[in-house]
Amino acid sequence: MADSLAKAETAVLEANGRDVTRAEESGTAAALVDRLRLTEDRIAGMVEGLRDLAALPDPVGDIIRGWTSPNGMQIRQIRVPFGVVGIIYEARPNVTADAGGICLKSGNAALLRGSSSAAESNAAIVEALQAGLVDAGLPAKAIQLVPGPREVTSELMAARGLVDVLIPRGGAGLIDTVVRNSQVPVIETGVGNCHLYVDAGADQQMALEILINAKTQRPSVCNAVETLLVHADVADSFLPKALRTLADRGVTVHGDARVATYGDVVPATEADFAAEYLSLDIAAGVVDSLDAALSHIRRYSTGHSETIVTESQASAARFAAEVDAAAVLVNASSRFVDGGEFGFGAEIGISTQKLHARGPMGLPEMTSSKYVVTGSGQTR
Amino acid sequence: MADSLAKAETAVLEANGRDVTRAEESGTAAALVDRLRLTEDRIAGMVEGLRDLAALPDPVGDIIRGWTSPNGMQIRQIRVPFGVVGIIYEARPNVTADAGGICLKSGNAALLRGSSSAAESNAAIVEALQAGLVDAGLPAKAIQLVPGPREVTSELMAARGLVDVLIPRGGAGLIDTVVRNSQVPVIETGVGNCHLYVDAGADQQMALEILINAKTQRPSVCNAVETLLVHADVADSFLPKALRTLADRGVTVHGDARVATYGDVVPATEADFAAEYLSLDIAAGVVDSLDAALSHIRRYSTGHSETIVTESQASAARFAAEVDAAAVLVNASSRFVDGGEFGFGAEIGISTQKLHARGPMGLPEMTSSKYVVTGSGQTR
Numbered sequence: 203m204a205d206s207l208a209k210a211e212t213a214v215l216e217a218n219g220r221d222v223t224r225a226e227e228s229g230t231a232a233a234l235v236d237r238l239r240l241t242e243d244r245i246a247g248m249v250e251g252l253r254d255l256a257a258l259p260d261p262v263g264d265i266i267r268g269w270t271s272p273n274g275m276q277i278r279q280i281r282v283p284f285g286v287v288g289i290i291y292e293a294r295p296n297v298t299a300d301a302g303g304i305c306l307k308s309g310n311a312a313l314l315r316g317s318s319s320a321a322e323s324n325a326a327i328v329e330a331l332q333a334g335l336v337d338a339g340l341p342a343k344a345i346q347l348v349p350g351p352r353e354v355t356s357e358l359m360a361a362r363g364l365v366d367v368l369i370p371r372g373g374a375g376l377i378d379t380v381v382r383n384s385q386v387p388v389i390e391t392g393v394g395n396c397h398l399y400v401d402a403g404a405d406q407q408m409a410l411e412i413l414i415n416a417k418t419q420r421p422s423v424c425n426a427v428e429t430l431l432v433h434a435d436v437a438d439s440f441l442p443k444a445l446r447t448l449a450d451r452g453v454t455v456h457g458d459a460r461v462a463t464y465g466d467v468v469p470a471t472e473a474d475f476a477a478e479y480l481s482l483d484i485a486a487g488v489v490d491s492l493d494a495a496l497s498h499i500r501r502y503s504t505g506h507s508e509t510i511v512t513e514s515q516a517s518a519a520r521f522a523a524e525v526d527a528a529a530v531l532v533n534a535s536s537r538f539v540d541g542g543e544f545g546f547g548a549e550i551g552i553s554t555q556k557l558h559a560r561g562p563m564g565l566p567e568m569t570s571s572k573y574v575v576t577g578s579g580q581t582r
Numbered sequence: 583m584a585d586s587l588a589k590a591e592t593a594v595l596e597a598n599g600r601d602v603t604r605a606e607e608s609g610t611a612a613a614l615v616d617r618l619r620l621t622e623d624r625i626a627g628m629v630e631g632l633r634d635l636a637a638l639p640d641p642v643g644d645i646i647r648g649w650t651s652p653n654g655m656q657i658r659q660i661r662v663p664f665g666v667v668g669i670i671y672e673a674r675p676n677v678t679a680d681a682g683g684i685c686l687k688s689g690n691a692a693l694l695r696g697s698s699s700a701a702e703s704n705a706a707i708v709e710a711l712q713a714g715l716v717d718a719g720l721p722a723k724a725i726q727l728v729p730g731p732r733e734v735t736s737e738l739m740a741a742r743g744l745v746d747v748l749i750p751r752g753g754a755g756l757i758d759t760v761v762r763n764s765q766v767p768v769i770e771t772g773v774g775n776c777h778l779y780v781d782a783g784a785d786q787q788m789a790l791e792i793l794i795n796a797k798t799q800r801p802s803v804c805n806a807v808e809t810l811l812v813h814a815d816v817a818d819s820f821l822p823k824a825l826r827t828l829a830d831r832g833v834t835v836h837g838d839a840r841v842a843t844y845g846d847v848v849p850a851t852e853a854d855f856a857a858e859y860l861s862l863d864i865a866a867g868v869v870d871s872l873d874a875a876l877s878h879i880r881r882y883s884t885g886h887s888e889t890i891v892t893e894s895q896a897s898a899a900r901f902a903a904e905v906d907a908a909a910v911l912v913n914a915s916s917r918f919v920d921g922g923e924f925g926f927g928a929e930i931g932i933s934t935q936k937l938h939a940r941g942p943m944g945l946p947e948m949t950s951s952k953y954v955v956t957g958s959g960q961t962r
Binding site for chain 1: 649651655657659662664665742746747761762765767769785788791792794795796799898902906907908909910911912913914915917918919923924925935936937938940941942950951952953954955956957958959960961962
């Protein structure tokens with residue numbers, strides 16, 4: 203598939219050019235057009251991604267555990283594909299190659315429901331992937347686009363028994379729609395209103411570095427920090443330099459009344475504390491205790507990645523135990539909550555739900571399991 | 583909770599007596615009244631079940647895996663409770679103690695939505711369990727009944743964000759209703775249209791013993807066999823004795839036209855092959871090949887437990903690989919697909935879905951996980 207996609211570069215760029223032109227002519231916002239646009243570099247990235255995937259161990263057939271029962275039966279729990287995986291996603295056409303590759307590598311057939319704005323790009327990419335499948339002696343239909351009008355998405359969500367799992371990849375609105383309306387089991391990915399709590403007695407230089415990294419290294423992603431909470435005991439010493447450094451990096455701080463006493467901030471509303479900005483904005487508040495921080499996080503967290511910076515073993519232990527999220531970080535940037543950083547080699551998304559998979563999802567999370575019991579005539 | 587339930591025996595039996603009287607007066611079928619009825623023995627069984635649970639290892643806090651990343655962060659994936667688990671179930675009041683105990687042992691709060699026919703029994707049992715919780719210094723509300731009219735079940739299914747997972751326990755109708763209507767994630771348990779395929783060259787004595795065991799040892803449960811498929815090559819030698827032995831055990835055979843040539847059977851309809859009888863009935867058909875058996879199973883299986891009896895390594899391997907079910911058995915009775923038989927110590931049900939858990943669910947399957955990342959100031 204990688205070879206075949208590399209060979210199809212011209213065709214994919216031409217198809218993408220038509221999508222981009224149509225988007226520009228219909229007045230699509232520049233940021234969206236940028237997400238839609240493919241370049242030689244971006245195609246090379248897709249090709250490279252497929253090669254990396256191919257090199258990963260095959261999760262299918264892994265024996266998760268196995269034992270011999272007292273009556274002599276061998277019981278093995280074996281990793282098997284889900285079957286048919288539907289991916290519903292937004293404008294980025296690179297998801298087409300990425301999701302198709304991950305589904306294939308995990309033994310699943312892929313039904314890819316992309317955005318209509320990327321229709322021609324996606325069709326050209328899937329044509330290339332299918333040519334690769336056929337060259338490898340695999341059925342072309344193992345990776346298919348799901349074309350058609352909006353109603354088709356509803357049909358996909360109603361296809362219980364035909365589609366084994368649906369994974370929405372995109373913004374909060376898309377994910378919420380799929381989660382609420384699907385009769386097919388859904389794996390929910392990605393909304394991250396992530397907090398960074400600076401505890402009393404934290405290493406302030408460390409806290410500052412983690413704050414700047416988690417907020418500014420890539421603000422548009424789900425593991426970027428969106429709210430800073432500072433213990434009252436260190437507000438005097440930490441907040442002035444934090445506000446200055448954030449301002450230097452172009453970050454707008456939406457602060458509560460106590461934060462506002464330390465510098466120039468936009469007054470924070472309730473909505474700010476609930477927001478996943480995905481931009482160079484951060485909400486900030488002062489809390490009187492670890493309990494108050496935990497309570498704030500309990501109220502506003504989307505259960506993605508929550509960070510404490512602390513030198514106190516007791517605070518670290520309580521934060522790790524009591525925060526209910528896919529990932530809890532002690533003295534490290536939330537930007538590390540990522541399949542690549544976790545060493546998974548591939549990532550279909552970061553699950554914020556509690557069933558099946560929670561946190562970064564690699565290839566094993568794209569599988570189910572089956573018990574195989576081998577006996578010699580055992581009966582009860 | 584076990585001590586407290588044992589002490590409450592009289593109160594529970596009195597409450598149950600009122601439920602039973604009401605059921606009998608309203609003309610409830612005898613089989614349903616029997617399921618509803620508690621006896622000293624049944625209460626002793628519930629108490630014993632709670633003691634067994636208490637002795638099992640605590641799944642919460644288990645480190646599922648852990649590693650150190652190249653930059654020195656320690657990453658651990660830790661088992662944590664779901665949070666709030668809702669159980670929706672039918673008449674048997676013993677489920678109240680069993681489900682309450684399993685939820686508590688796995689660190690979850692339990693919302694128990696039982697049948698209105700068992701309302702007084704369930705209330706008396708939960709009162710005893712709560713007294714036990716309080717004695718142990720735990721919050722009484724960790725286990726609660728959800729009373730009220732039918733609409734309350736709909737509210738429970740709509741309580742996304744408040745309830746973490748719903749588990750329906752009961753018949754196919756209840757499970758289907760919950761799966762289709764719930765916005766809360768559901769773990770689907772239990773419908774089993776299980777097949778037993780007797781391959782060409784099977785050990786026929788073994789096949790007969792497994793057939794009789796899987797059909798008659800406890801016909802009312804989901805891992806009992808419901809359809810017998812026999813390879814044409816062994817139909818002449820196997821079916822006459824199989825039909826005779828099934829008849830001797832009081833089993834009614836619903837056979838296809840080819841089975842009918844070997845003995846007295848009720849003609850099988852399409853509905854027979856789709857049925858989960860849960861009674862001393864079995865559908866039976868002759869197939870011309872392993873492929874035909876696989877194709878029949880693909881069409882009618884509910885994905886619970888499927889069995890092959892064969893002496894052929896090749897047939898066993900293909901059957902194990904190609905049958906899409908929670909459990910595949912080679913030369914063993916499907917009655918072994920059970921949390922107790924698998925050595926899990928407790929079982930909340932047998933999942934027939936592909937996400938999260940598939941097959942018998944023990945305590946670990948009643949949990950989620952959380953990544954805890956511990957660093958020393960790492961940034962990207």
